[in-house]
Amino acid sequence: MTHINAVSFTIVIVLFAVVTLAGFAAARWRRAESILHLNEWGLGGRSFGTFVTWFLLGGDLYTAYTFIAVPALVYGTGAAGFYALSYTIMVFPIVLVFAPRLWSIARVHGYVTPADFVRGRYGSRGLALAVAGTGILATMPYIALQLVGIQAVLTVLGVGGTSGNGFIRDLPLLIAFIILAAYTFFSGLRAPALIAFVKDTLVYVMVIVAVLYIPTKLGGWGHIFGTASTHLKATNPKTHKPFGSLIVLPAGEWAYATLALGSALALFMYPHAITGVFAAKRRNVIRRNMAMLPLYSIVLGLIALLGYMALATPAVNAGVKAGGGNAQLSVPLLFEHMFPSWFAGIGYSAIVIGALVPAAIMSIAAANLFTRNIYKEFFRPEASPAEQTRVAQFVSLIVKAGALVFVLALPKTFSINLQLLGGIWILQTFPSIVAGLYTRWFHRWALVIGWAAAMVYGTIQAYRAPVAGQPNSHFGTSTAPVFGHVMYIAIAAFVLNLAIAIVGTVVFRALRLPEGADETLPHQFTADPAAAAAAPVPATAAVPGTRPGSPSAT
Numbered sequence: 001m002t003h004i005n006a007v008s009f010t011i012v013i014v015l016f017a018v019v020t021l022a023g024f025a026a027a028r029w030r031r032a033e034s035i036l037h038l039n040e041w042g043l044g045g046r047s048f049g050t051f052v053t054w055f056l057l058g059g060d061l062y063t064a065y066t067f068i069a070v071p072a073l074v075y076g077t078g079a080a081g082f083y084a085l086s087y088t089i090m091v092f093p094i095v096l097v098f099a100p101r102l103w104s105i106a107r108v109h110g111y112v113t114p115a116d117f118v119r120g121r122y123g124s125r126g127l128a129l130a131v132a133g134t135g136i137l138a139t140m141p142y143i144a145l146q147l148v149g150i151q152a153v154l155t156v157l158g159v160g161g162t163s164g165n166g167f168i169r170d171l172p173l174l175i176a177f178i179i180l181a182a183y184t185f186f187s188g189l190r191a192p193a194l195i196a197f198v199k200d201t202l203v204y205v206m207v208i209v210a211v212l213y214i215p216t217k218l219g220g221w222g223h224i225f226g227t228a229s230t231h232l233k234a235t236n237p238k239t240h241k242p243f244g245s246l247i248v249l250p251a252g253e254w255a256y257a258t259l260a261l262g263s264a265l266a267l268f269m270y271p272h273a274i275t276g277v278f279a280a281k282r283r284n285v286i287r288r289n290m291a292m293l294p295l296y297s298i299v300l301g302l303i304a305l306l307g308y309m310a311l312a313t314p315a316v317n318a319g320v321k322a323g324g325g326n327a328q329l330s331v332p333l334l335f336e337h338m339f340p341s342w343f344a345g346i347g348y349s350a351i352v353i354g355a356l357v358p359a360a361i362m363s364i365a366a367a368n369l370f371t372r373n374i375y376k377e378f379f380r381p382e383a384s385p386a387e388q389t390r391v392a393q394f395v396s397l398i399v400k401a402g403a404l405v406f407v408l409a410l411p412k413t414f415s416i417n418l419q420l421l422g423g424i425w426i427l428q429t430f431p432s433i434v435a436g437l438y439t440r441w442f443h444r445w446a447l448v449i450g451w452a453a454a455m456v457y458g459t460i461q462a463y464r465a466p467v468a469g470q471p472n473s474h475f476g477t478s479t480a481p482v483f484g485h486v487m488y489i490a491i492a493a494f495v496l497n498l499a500i501a502i503v504g505t506v507v508f509r510a511l512r513l514p515e516g517a518d519e520t521l522p523h524q525f526t527a528d529p530a531a532a533a534a535a536p537v538p539a540t541a542a543v544p545g546t547r548p549g550s551p552s553a554t
Contacts, residue, residue, distance in 0.1 A: 004158035005336070011345025012157065012352060016179075019198050019353050023183030023191040023360075030190065036386040038112050041188035041393070042368040044279045046107070046530075050288045052193055056361075057276045057289055059196030061267065062203070062296050064149025064355035065142075065419050066303055072327035074307025075320075078232045078244030080252060082304055086260035087267070088297040095268045096290035100283050101437045101525045102274070107283075108524040113365075114274050114433050115373040121436045123516025124444040125377060130451050131429045132373035135271040136399065138426035139366045142270065143403035145419050146355035146362075147177075148328060153348045155323070156332035177404060181397045184360045188393075189279060192360040199357050202350035203299065210309075210347070211302050214338050218312050227312040238470075251486075255479045258488035259420070266427040266490060269434075271365035272358065283528040310334045359400070367396040420478035424458040424490040428497050437525060444516050446504025454497035461489045 027035060035041050048056060066084075074081030102117065111117050114135065119128035154175075183191045215221050225246065232244040248256045267273060280286050310316045310330035319333040320326060335347040371392040376383050383391070432447050467476030482492045 005341050005344070007341035008336075008345035008348060009157050009159070011342060012153070012348050015198075015202070015346075015349040016352060019195045019356065020179055020183060022194050022198065023187055025187075026183075026190040026194040027187040029194055035188065036389040038368060038371065038385065038388055038392060039110075041389045042112060042364055043275065044189040044193055046279055047281050048193065048279045048285070049281055050285050053276065053280045053285050053289050054292055055196040055200055056193045056279065057273070057293060058296050059192060059199050059354075059357040060272055060276045060361050061293075061358070062300065062354070063142075063358040064146045064351065066300055067203075067351045067354050068149040068152055068328050068331060069145060069419065070300065070304050071307035071310065071331045074304050075310050075330040076243065076307075076327045078228065078246055079248045080244060080256060081307060082301075083256050083259040084263070085297060085301045085304060086256075087263040088300055089294070090260065090264040091267050092290045092294050094264060096287065098434050098437050099268065099277050099290065100286050102433070103277055103280060103283055103286050104527045105437070105520055105525050106278050107529050108527050109519070112278065113271065113369045113372050114269075114429070115369055118432050118436060119373065119377070120519045121440070122432070122444040122447070123518060124448070127432060127444050127448050127451075128373050128377070130448055131432055132369040134425050134429050134451070134455070135369045136366045138422035139271060139362045140399065140402045140405075141422045142272075142419055143359050143362045143400060146359035147403060149355040150175075150352050152326070152328040153332050153351050156319075156329055156336055157348065174404075177400050180356060180359050180363065180400055184363055184396050185393050189275065189361065189364055192357045192364075193279075195353065195360075196357050199350070199353040202346060203354060206347045206350040207299050207302050209343065210306060210335075210338075214306075214309050214334070217338055218309060224308050224312040228308040231311050231317075254485040254487045258491040259479070262427060262488040262490040262494070263420075263423055265430055265494070266423040269426045269429050270362075270422070271369055272362040275361060275365040275368065282530045284531075306331050306334060309338075313337055359403075363396040363399045363403075364392075366399040367392040370395045370399075420488070420490075421462055421475060423488075424462055424478060424493060425455060427490045427494050428454045428458070430494065431498055431501050440515075440518055441505065442501055443505040443508040443513070445513065446501045446508055449504050450497040450499075450501035453500050454493040457496055458489050458493035461492070465489075 030045060030047055039046055070081055070084045072081075073084075102114075105111065105117060109116075109120055111120065113132065115128040115132035118131045119125065122128075215224060218224055229246050232246065233242050235241065236243050268277070277286055280289075307330065310320075310333065313334060315337040316330055316333040319336075320329050323329045332348060332351070335344040338344075339347060371388045375391050375395075376388060380387070428451050431442065431450065435442055461480045462478060463474050465475065465477045465480055467473040470476065478489055479486050480489050480492070482489075
C-alpha cells in the first residue's frame with residue numbers, strides 16, 4: 001500500500017477539487033443579503049424544499065459510517081454488522097412521529113438548535129447546557145469516523161500509509177481538516193447541501209456497479225457466502241473464539257437488538273440530523289422525506305454486502321493483514337483489486353466525498369450549539385446575529401480539531417465504535433427533547449439528574465470495555481454485560497436516565513419545587529408558518545361607497 005496508483009489518485013484529486021470548489025461557490029447559492037446570521041450560515045436560510053432536503057439528510061445520515069465502518073464490521077464479524085440495516089428500517093417511522101412537531105415549534109420561535117427548544121420549553125439554562133454539551137461531545141467521535149474513512153482511502157491509494165512517523169501517517173487527517181475547515185467556514189450549511197448532489201450520484205453509481213460486477217469476478221454469490229462462512233467460523237487467535245457468523249447467534253441477539261433500537265432512537269438526536277430538519281422550508285417537507293429516506297436503507301444493505309465480498313477476495317485479506325488488521329481498509333482494497341483503476345478512483349471519491357458532506361454538517365451543528373447555548377447564553381447575551389455567526393465559524397474549526405483528538409487517541413480496529421460511543425451520549429438527550437414535544441410533566445431538575453447519571457454510567461462502561469484480545473485496553477466496544485445479557489450500553493444508560501427522571505419528577509412535584517417557565521403554546525407544535533406565509537391573501541369584499549384598500553374596506 002505504498003505504491004500510488006496514478007489513475008485512481010488523479011480521479012480522486014479531480015473530483016475532490018470539484019466538490020471543494022462547489023463548497024466555496026455554495027456561499028452564493030440562494031444567497032441572502034448577509035451570510036452573517038445563523039439562520040443563513042447555520043441553517044441555509046431555512047429554505048430547502050423536498051428535493052434538496054432529501055439529498056441533505058441523505059448526505060447527512062449516510063456517511064463514512066455507511067461506506068467504511070458497516071462493511072468493515074461485516075468483514076470482521078459477519079451478521080452482527082447488519083444491525084445498521086435494522087436500525088435504519090426502524091428510525092424513519094419513529095422520526096415521522098416527532099420531527100414535524102420539532103420543526104414547527106422551532107420555526108415559530110426561531111430556534112436554531114435542539115437546546116434552544118429545551119431552554120424555551122423547560123425554562124432551564126442548565127438543562128439546555130446539558131443538551132448542548134452532549135451534542136457537541138457526541139458529534140466529535142462521529143466527525144472522527146468520517147476522517148477515518150478518508151484516511152482508509154488515502155492509505156490504500158498509497159498516500160500516508162500505515163507506518164512511518166506520526167506526521168506522515170496522519171497527514172490524510174490533516175488534509176481533511178484543512179479542506180473541511182475552509183469551505184464550512186465561508187459557506188456554512190449551503191456547502192454540504194450542494195455537494196450532497198455529487199456525493200449521492202457517485203454513491204449510487206458505485207453501489208450498483210459493485211453489486212452487479214464484483215460477484216461475477218468472484219464466482220457468484222454462492223461462492224461469496226460460502227467463503228465468508230468458512231472464514232467467520234475459524235477461530236480468532238486473539239479472542240480464541242470464532243470471528244463471527246452469517247446469522248446472529250442466540251448469544252448475540254440482545255446485543256444486536258439493542259444496538260439497532262438504541263441507534264434508531266439516537267440518530268435524530270444528533271445535532272447534525274436536527275440541523276437538516278430545521279433547514280427545511282415547510283412542515284410537509286419533513287413528512288415527505290421521512291417517507292422517502294428509507295430508499296437509502298436499500299443502498300445501505302447493498303453496501304454492507306461489500307464486507308462479504310471483501311472476505312471472499314484473498315488479496316483483500318492479505319492487504320488487511322499487511323495493514324495491521326485494519327478492517328477499515330477492506331472496502332478500498334476491494335475496489336483496488338476488483339475494478340479498473342479509473343472506476344476504483346470513482347469509488348474512492350464516493351467514500352471521500354461521502355465523508356466530507358456529513359463532517360461539514362456536523363461541525364456546523366456543533367458550532368451552532370456552542371454559539372447559541374453557551375456563548376450567547378452565558379457569556380454574551382447581547383451578541384448580535386453577526387457576532388454569533390462569526391463565533392460559530394471559528395468554533396466549527398475547533399470542533400474538527402477535537403474530532404482529530406478522538407481519531408488519533410482511540411483504537412480504530414472497528415471504527416464503528418466511534419459512532420456507537422457518540423450514540424451512548426446523545427441518546428441521553430432523548431427524554432428532554434422528544435418527551436418535551438408532547439408533555440411538560442417531567443421536572444427540569446429530574447431531567448438534569450437523570451441525564452448526568454446516565455452520562456457517567458455510560459462513559460464508565462464504555463471506558464471499561466476492552467478491545468477484543470487486548471486486556472486492559474479501553475473504549476474497545478460499545479456493548480457490555482447488563483443483568484446477564486450483553487447489550488448496547490446506550491440502552492442501559494437510557495433506562496437508568498428515564499427511571500431517575502420519573503422518580504425525580506414525582507419527588508420534586510411533591511416538594512413543589514419551581515418548574516420553570518414554558519414559552520411554548522400547544523397550537524405552535526403543529527403550526528406551519530412557512531405555508532401560511534406562502535398562501536395567497538384572499539380578496540377582501542369592498543364595502544359600498546369605499547375603495548378597496550381603504551380603512552373602511554378592511
